[in-house]
Each structure stands twice: as structure tokens, then as C-alpha cells.
Amino acid sequence: MNAPIHHPFRDVVDQAFKNLPASPDYIPCVTTGWDNTPRCKRRGIVFEGYSPELLGEYVHKAVLRNRKVGGDNFIFFKAWNEWAEGNILEPDTRFGLKPLEAVAAALKS
Numbered sequence: 001m002n003a004p005i006h007h008p009f010r011d012v013v014d015q016a017f018k019n020l021p022a023s024p025d026y027i028p029c030v031t032t033g034w035d036n037t038p039r040c041k042r043r044g045i046v047f048e049g050y051s052p053e054l055l056g057e058y059v060h061k062a063v064l065r066n067r068k069v070g071g072d073n074f075i076f077f078k079a080w081n082e083w084a085e086g087n088i089l090e091p092d093t094r095f096g097l098k099p100l101e102a103v104a105a106a107l108k109s
Helices: 009-015 037-043 052-069 098-108
Strands: 005-008 045-048
Touching: 005 009, 009 045, 009 052, 052 098
Parallel strands: 005 045
Antiparallel strands: none
């Protein structure tokens, strides 16, 4: 591989949970992004185009999936503050509180 693989975050959201078995025994996991190129260099993977709005859609999709399979409303988040690889949910200078506000709105929907 000569360059990192880039995936639009929009595609990540669109494809989310499609391969997750339709059982309440499986809990959806949401990520806020990914970029491991600092560690993996050219073998890295990058999710591009993350936004709080897409995160809200992603969480909403997880909530709907749980309702559909009759599971509890548990959702895993990949990370709260994995700064080295771009998994950041805590407030930052780029988005402020918007990611947390998007999660709260999606959970209320």
C-alpha cells in the first residue's frame, strides 16, 4: 500500500450496523472519526468529513436499530478522547460542545 486509505465519514454512517446481527445481544458502536496515519503512516486509514451533524445521524441510527431489535438503549462510543487517532467526543476548539449536543438530541429523538 502506497498511501493511506480514505473513507468519507458519510459512507461510514450510511453503512453503519448493516452487518450487525439483528439481535439485542449485539450493541452498536459509534465512532467520531479515525485517522491512524501518525502511527501507521502509509498503511493508515482515514475517515474524512466528520461533522457533529453526521455524528447525530449516526447515533440516531443506533437508537433506531436498538428499538427495531428490542434491545436496551445502550450504545458504545469508540472513544471519548483518543486524540492520537481522531476519536474525539469531548469538547474541543474545532466543534466546541456541538458533538455532545448532537448526541443528546439524537438520544432524545
